[in-house]
Each structure stands twice: as structure tokens, then as C-alpha cells.
Amino acid sequence: MAELAYREALRRALIEEMDRDENVFLMGEDIGRYQGTFRVTAGLFEKYGARRVVDTPISEPGIVGISTGAALMGLRPVVEMMTMSFSILALDQIINHAAKVRYMSGGQFSVPLVIRGPGGAANQLSAQHSHSMEGWYAHVPGLKVVAPSTPSDAYGMLKTAIRDDNPVIFTENPGLYGIKGEVDDDEFLVPFGKAVVRREGTDLSLVAYSRMVHVCLEAAERLDKEDGVSVEVVDVRSLVPMDTDTIFASVRKTHRAVVVYEDWKSGGFGAEICTRIQESCFDDLDAPVGRVGGLNVPMPYARNLELQCIPNADDVVEKSRQTLQGVI
Amino acid sequence: MRRNGKGASFLSTKESKKSKSKPSASNGKPTRKELEQLVEDLRWMYRIREFEDQSMRAFRNGLAGGYLHVYTGMEAVAIGWIGEKREDDPVIAAYRDHAYPMLMGVSPYEVMCEIMGRRDGTSKGKGGSMHLYSAEKHFFGGWGIVGGHTAMGAGLAFAIKYRGEDRVALCFYGDGAANAGIVYEAMNMASLWDLPVVFLIENNQVAMGTRLEYHAADPELHKRAVGFGIEHERVDGMDVIQVRKDAARILDYVRKNQRPYVVEVMTYRFAGHGAADHDQSLYRSKEEVEQAKKRDPILLLSQYLLKHGAIEESDLEQMQKEAEKEMAEVYEKASAAPKPDPHEVYEDVYTDMQPEEGH
Numbered sequence A: 001m002a003e004l005a006y007r008e009a010l011r012r013a014l015i016e017e018m019d020r021d022e023n024v025f026l027m028g029e030d031i032g033r034y035q036g037t038f039r040v041t042a043g044l045f046e047k048y049g050a051r052r053v054v055d056t057p058i059s060e061p062g063i064v065g066i067s068t069g070a071a072l073m074g075l076r077p078v079v080e081m082m083t084m085s086f087s088i089l090a091l092d093q094i095i096n097h098a099a100k101v102r103y104m105s106g107g108q109f110s111v112p113l114v115i116r117g118p119g120g121a122a123n124q125l126s127a128q129h130s131h132s133m134e135g136w137y138a139h140v141p142g143l144k145v146v147a148p149s150t151p152s153d154a155y156g157m158l159k160t161a162i163r164d165d166n167p168v169i170f171t172e173n174p175g176l177y178g179i180k181g182e183v184d185d186d187e188f189l190v191p192f193g194k195a196v197v198r199r200e201g202t203d204l205s206l207v208a209y210s211r212m213v214h215v216c217l218e219a220a221e222r223l224d225k226e227d228g229v230s231v232e233v234v235d236v237r238s239l240v241p242m243d244t245d246t247i248f249a250s251v252r253k254t255h256r257a258v259v260v261y262e263d264w265k266s267g268g269f270g271a272e273i274c275t276r277i278q279e280s281c282f283d284d285l286d287a288p289v290g291r292v293g294g295l296n297v298p299m300p301y302a303r304n305l306e307l308q309c310i311p312n313a314d315d316v317v318e319k320s321r322q323t324l325q326g327v328i
Numbered sequence B: 001m002r003r004n005g006k007g008a009s010f011l012s013t014k015e016s017k018k019s020k021s022k023p024s025a026s027n028g029k030p031t032r033k034e035l036e037q038l039v040e041d042l043r044w045m046y047r048i049r050e051f052e053d054q055s056m057r058a059f060r061n062g063l064a065g066g067y068l069h070v071y072t073g074m075e076a077v078a079i080g081w082i083g084e085k086r087e088d089d090p091v092i093a094a095y096r097d098h099a100y101p102m103l104m105g106v107s108p109y110e111v112m113c114e115i116m117g118r119r120d121g122t123s124k125g126k127g128g129s130m131h132l133y134s135a136e137k138h139f140f141g142g143w144g145i146v147g148g149h150t151a152m153g154a155g156l157a158f159a160i161k162y163r164g165e166d167r168v169a170l171c172f173y174g175d176g177a178a179n180a181g182i183v184y185e186a187m188n189m190a191s192l193w194d195l196p197v198v199f200l201i202e203n204n205q206v207a208m209g210t211r212l213e214y215h216a217a218d219p220e221l222h223k224r225a226v227g228f229g230i231e232h233e234r235v236d237g238m239d240v241i242q243v244r245k246d247a248a249r250i251l252d253y254v255r256k257n258q259r260p261y262v263v264e265v266m267t268y269r270f271a272g273h274g275a276a277d278h279d280q281s282l283y284r285s286k287e288e289v290e291q292a293k294k295r296d297p298i299l300l301l302s303q304y305l306l307k308h309g310a311i312e313e314s315d316l317e318q319m320q321k322e323a324e325k326e327m328a329e330v331y332e333k334a335s336a337a338p339k340p341d342p343h344e345v346y347e348d349v350y351t352d353m354q355p356e357e358g359h
């Protein structure tokens, strides 16, 4: 067992998959000579050369389109978006093209493409650079969407993503790259469509993915200490496909749930999770499903306002208390 | 193979000879008025450079966050072009944007407040370093998505033409931005519809950590105008005297002919890409930077002014000191300015309503 930072775990997965399969190559802005904005691809240009670690111009639609074309020919591109906010430029290539060809061709073509990069707010990146994109993509049939929260999942799910024959949106979070965790030395895969219980509890289920899992764990700890409440934390980690069984099993045990996500609250992916719980666990619920999301405003620059926008443990504790009091 | 990664050719003074303007005033005799103007330009160069040093200090001290990109080394471009444009000619630019609004009349204090996320900032602290705006001074931002603003640049010109106004829109963008597809949609329509816009490429030879020769199939970016039938050229951006000449000539052309123009202004950034650029050795050598600094706009202009007796050595020191003092005071004042109130987070999302509140 080695302790790896999230970024190192991603890097290890890239190396193993590139060594395993000659068809796997990387493409993105400043990923090669400059070593990658978040250092996920550090040293890979030196290791694999310009053929397999392709530095691109600032041309996101072109990068995704070219990768999709290469994928149609059987290559397995892994595209880095410097931030997921820039994938907005490539939405047409992703949604209208990569996500559609399998269906439109009646199954003749597939697009084994991974688009990975940081999604969500970092530290004062302001309104154009702080988007959470997973909900946008999870809306689109034809795309798989994952959002791992730990180094071990980052490693195992990136390997799965690269081996998947469909376009996969792999969202990281700028706040996660530095976090450390155990990653088994032996090679392993983490399958899509399997949620995981990060902390067991009996009174309330917190349901989250990506960095918000850590916020929920902090909130759970506090609820335990301050209120003597036993909180379970479910890490969804794979949005499409989603493992609703694990989420429902938790809710049926605790009878209360709060869904937490960083994206804008209105219309975010958490709303989808809430609906699924409501639809399937209505009789098991002792309170309405609670929801904590980002404020419905473009991300402001001033640090005090920015912190106000991003859900934190205080917000989760507060909503949890309301949900715990709520009785139908 | 052109991708040799060797020292960039642009650094040679020969570049400016390609300009269609008469050669730099260094040959002819400048008038007194011209000299006075150039002394003012020199003062501005010191002020901008000092301002940028203070903005970097704000970042280091945790008073600014996010991405912060300084204009150090590129001063002559904005000074020359904004100096030659008319007051109501609108300007739009990318995120390396501290200099433009100040040159257009926004106070350094307001800009520093924005960089520090304070309520007195140009965007009340909500935009930050990359997103400065001044409707009053005709500065349309301040944009962070590389290349994204260039079509809006043509859109400003569309409105000018639509209303029959005698104005020219100025759209600044980088060499890296020149690879965004939207730029070419904008150029095509600007030419098709005869829009009075200058597409001004500030070619500082590098996009973040990727050198020009690795990102552009043909590093002479101005040539991309050919396919749209737009006049184009490459000019020098380090000698402000030359920059002013080219700017005056091109702005005049656009105004008279009501046609777009693509001008590639060759410049160099002395600082890293952004405040967090950790290792410049990944994309350039110290020697290359030293070489470029031989054409530091401050150096070129002060030599010229000394030669023509417009200033003395002691004036240089004086100007530098004044700028230092002014910008240090700006820093102090801005760092004591109030932060936005929590309720302001919901303001200015819409013109006429507020979004639903809460998490």
C-alpha cells in the first residue's frame, strides 16, 4: 500500500494504461513540455514523447473533435481539459458528435474517449473558471460521467474510463489534487455504477460525490460530536451509470437523506438524486429529502463572497439538523 | 524544421522595419509637443510597471487570489494604441488587463481594489484581476476564456456601424488566443460586413507554457487575415514611438475605409504567465529573457528622450520614485478598503430580479 496524492494516483493510472495499450494517448493544453497545469501529466512527455503526449493549441472544440475522430478509428484518446469550464467551448463536439455517433450509426461506431480535468471552484478563479459541469453532461444520453473523491478511486476509475468504449466525462476537483490516500500497489479497477458507503450511520444519510464527500464527512463528524447523531455518508462517485441500490439501501436504513453538491443548486445533478430517492423510497422517509447546493449566482471573485457560494460543513450541518427535526 | 525551440527571431529590432509606417522618430527631429507626449508615455510605463509589482505583492501576501497576469514588458503596446485611439473608441481585451483601463482613465485605486476583491473595485469585487470593466470609459473587459471575447470585439464594431458612429473598436488578444476558432468566425463576418474593428494580436511569443512555434502552424499570425480579405501586418510593440505611428496609421485606415484590420504587434512578457507560473525554464531560457530586455520599452524610450535632451538621468530616477510611491500608496489604501457585504452576492445577476437565495 502506497500513500499517493490524488494527482499521483491519476498519473499512475495514465502510465499503466499507456504501457498496457499502445492505442492510448494523451492530448491537451500545456500537458507535455509544461508538465500539466495541475501536474497530473508530469514527466509523461519525457517518458512517451510528442506522439503520445500531444501538446495542443488553445482550441478545445478542435481537440475534442480530433480526438473523437481518432477514437472512431480505434484509438483511445485521453483529453485533458485545463479546467472543465473550458469544455463549454467543446460542448458541441461532445454532445452533438461524440455522444451521438454510437446511436446514429446503429451501433457501428463507438467513441472510446475520456475527457478529464478539474471541475468546480478553486480559489478565486471567478465566474468563468469555476463551473461544475458534471450535471450538464450527466443530462446527455451517450455519455458516462464519474466524479471520484479519493486517490484510490481516482486511480481505479480512470483505468476503467480508459478501457470503456464510450465517451466518459471524468471530473476531478481542484481541491482534491493534493489530498492523500492509500492506493493498493497491485493493479485494480474500480467499476462504474458502484456507490460506496464512506461512513456508516443510522440516523441520516448524506449523499454526495467528488469533493463534497469530504465536506459531508466533516459534517458527519460534527453532528456526531455536537448532536450525538449517527450519520452515514454515501459516495455516489459514478453519476452515469448511477448505483441507486446503495443509495436507497442507506436511506431505507436511516429514513432521512440530505443530498449535497457543489454545482448551482437549481437544476444540478443533486436534484436528480433527490428525485430518485423520493420516487423509490417515499414510504421509508421520515422527512423530506434535504438538499444543499451552490448559490445560484455566477462565482464571485472576492474570497468572502466565494466562500459564501460553495457549500461547506456548516451548511450541511444546518440542513441536516432541519432534516432530522422534520417529521412527516 | 521550424519547431527548433531556439531563441525567438522576433527579438531582433528588424521586425519594426516591416512596418508600413515611416521608420521610428529616432531618425527625424521630434517636435516639442511630441517629446512632451513621450515623457508622459515614459511616466505611464513606470506607473504600470510599479502597479504590476504591487499587484504581484498583493498576490504573494494573500490579498489577491485566483489567476493574476501582469503586463510587465508589454507596456508600449497599450500605451501606444490607447494613446492614439479616440476617447470613445471602445476597447475589449483578455485577462492580462490591468493596464488598459488605467490608461483609459480608471484610477489605479479602483483597479487594485478589484484585484483585492474590494467593494470599491471596478466590478465591486466580483470580477477580480481578469475581469475589469468600465462602461464609463468604454472598456468592455476583461475576459478569461481565451479567444472568447474576439467576436464581441467585432460586435462592438457592428453596433458602431449600425448607428453610423465615427468610432473604431479595438480588440486585443494573445498569440495563443489566435488559435481559437471563434476568432475566424469573427474575422469573416467583420470583413463580410465591413466592420470598423482592429483585431490586435499581442504576440508575446508564448501562450502560458507553450511557445509560439509549438502552437501555431505558421507563426506569422497576421497572415491568417488573408483568407478573409482583411488588411494585415506585423509590427513592433516595444518601441512606443513606432507603436504610436503604426496605431495612428491603422486606426485612421479603419476609420476612413470602414474596414477591419488585423495587426500583429510583436512584444514580450518579462514576467511569468501568471502569478502562479512556477517554472519558466520549462518554456524559455534566462538568456532569451535577458535578450528581450535589451528592448525593454522603458529602456528604448528613456534612451531616446535622453538623446533628445527631453529629460536627464535624474528625471528617470525621479519618475521611478514617484511611481513607486504612488502605487505603494494605492496598495495600502486598497488593502484597507471594505470587502463586499454578504448580501451583495445576489446583486447584479439580473437587471431586474434576484436569483433564489440560499444553499
Ligand SMILES: Cc1ncc(C[n+]2csc(CCOP(=O)(O)OP(=O)(O)O)c2C)c(N)n1
Binding pocket: A029, A058, A060, A082, A086, A089, B096, B144, B145, B146, B147, B173, B174, B175, B176, B177, B178, B204, B206, B207, B208, B273
Ligand atoms: C478557452 C480557454 N482555454 C484555456 C485557457 C487557459 N489559459 C489561460 S491563458 C492561456 C494562454 C493564452 O495565451 P495568449 O493568448 O498568448 O495570451 P498571453 O497570456 O500570452 O497574454 C491559457 C491556455 C483559457 N483561459 N481559456
Ligand SMILES: [Mg+2]
Binding pocket: B174, B175, B176, B202, B203, B204, B205, B206, B207, B208
Ligand atoms: Mg501570448
